[in-house]
Amino acid sequence: MSAFEPVVSVPDHILSINDISTGFIEQLLRSADSMRDLVATSGGDTSLKHKLLGCIFYEPSTRTSCSFQAAMLRLGGSVVCVNGSDSSVKKGETLQDTIQTMACYCDILALRHPEKGSAHSASLVSKRPVINAGDGVGEHPTQALLDLYTIRSELGRINGTGPESKLIVTLLGDLRNGRTVHSLVKLLSRFPHVSLIYVSPKGLELPDYIYDEVCSNADVDQVATMTLDEAISVTDVLYVTRIQKERFSSSEEYSQVMGSYCVDTALMKKAKAKMVVMHPLPRVDEIAIEVDSDSRAAYFRY
Ligand code: NCD
Numbered sequence: 001m002s003a004f005e006p007v008v009s010v011p012d013h014i015l016s017i018n019d020i021s022t023g024f025i026e027q028l029l030r031s032a033d034s035m036r037d038l039v040a041t042s043g044g045d046t047s048l049k050h051k052l053l054g055c056i057f058y059e060p061s062t063r064t065s066c067s068f069q070a071a072m073l074r075l076g077g078s079v080v081c082v083n084g085s086d087s088s089v090k091k092g093e094t095l096q097d098t099i100q101t102m103a104c105y106c107d108i109l110a111l112r113h114p115e116k117g118s119a120h121s122a123s124l125v126s127k128r129p130v131i132n133a134g135d136g137v138g139e140h141p142t143q144a145l146l147d148l149y150t151i152r153s154e155l156g157r158i159n160g161t162g163p164e165s166k167l168i169v170t171l172l173g174d175l176r177n178g179r180t181v182h183s184l185v186k187l188l189s190r191f192p193h194v195s196l197i198y199v200s201p202k203g204l205e206l207p208d209y210i211y212d213e214v215c216s217n218a219d220v221d222q223v224a225t226m227t228l229d230e231a232i233s234v235t236d237v238l239y240v241t242r243i244q245k246e247r248f249s250s251s252e253e254y255s256q257v258m259g260s261y262c263v264d265t266a267l268m269k270k271a272k273a274k275m276v277v278m279h280p281l282p283r284v285d286e287i288a289i290e291v292d293s294d295s296r297a298a299y300f301r302y
Pocket of ligand 1: 063064134140143179180241242244280281282
């Protein structure tokens with residue numbers, strides 16, 4: 001029998017956290033539990049036999065691309081890949097034409113592209129569902145879902161228990177360009193009793209439009225004034241991101257913020273015994289290697 005449970009309302013495409021209902025999120029979390037058990041017990045099943053995923057990646061990727069492929073293969077499906085650097089994209093083919101072609105071959109498409117809004121543009125011409133696997137500095141909704149699942153697995157909850165006992169999530173790093181952060185704060189703001197603390201180098205603050213969107217969810221607090229030293233002792237989840245070098249207009253601009261923060265053992269000594277350290281990866285220099293063996297580091301946990 002398949003590990004899938006019937007889903008009540010599936011979005012046509014997953015382009016943004018805004019496309020995903022809270023009911024669907026709960027169903028996905030339960031389904032992820034079943035999938036984890038399935039892989040641990042039998043390695044997979046054949047529920048997606050003869051189904052084909054198109055993995056279309058115009059930007060580098062290790063985890064997102066391989067995890068989509070691994071999931072498909074574990075469920076008996078198959079994958080065809082388009083890579084921006086060795087396909088007709090190099091000959092000048094438009095995104096729209098590539099998408100329309102791939103939608104003829106595949107049952108579903110996962111797209112990563114450097115432009116914000118590209119997944120939305122793809123969805124307008126695709127006959128098949130499109131999943132946004134990262135659109136420039138826009139969003140990365142599937143990473144945020146995984147992050148939510150990790151928080152629940154690590155702490156046993158995804159929100160606080162009341163106004164006096166909120167879940168405090170500190171987001172550290174390049175909050176301006178970090179699309180995983182944009183999706184995660186939108187997702188977390190759906191849940192009650194959550195406080196978000198933003199710590200970033202000057203110029204890399206969370207964009208106002210994301211802050212305002214999160215604000216519209218009445219129950220969430222957002223604080224952007226603390227330093228990492230001030231925030232660390234109250235933090236339940238420390239979500240670390242790298243500075244997104246490739247999004248800077250010049251190497252001078254990047255060198256002004258490069259190496260400006262690092263989570264190390266000295267910082268970890270000031271943190272709660274049950275704090276969780278997360279990172280969407282890749283890591284550059286923002287978490288010292290010595291932290292990897294700390295039991296609170298969840299970024300390589302299987
Ligand atoms: C991130 C991404 O590509 O947005 N990684 C990921 O998908 N897991 C983060 C990053 O590149 O820094």
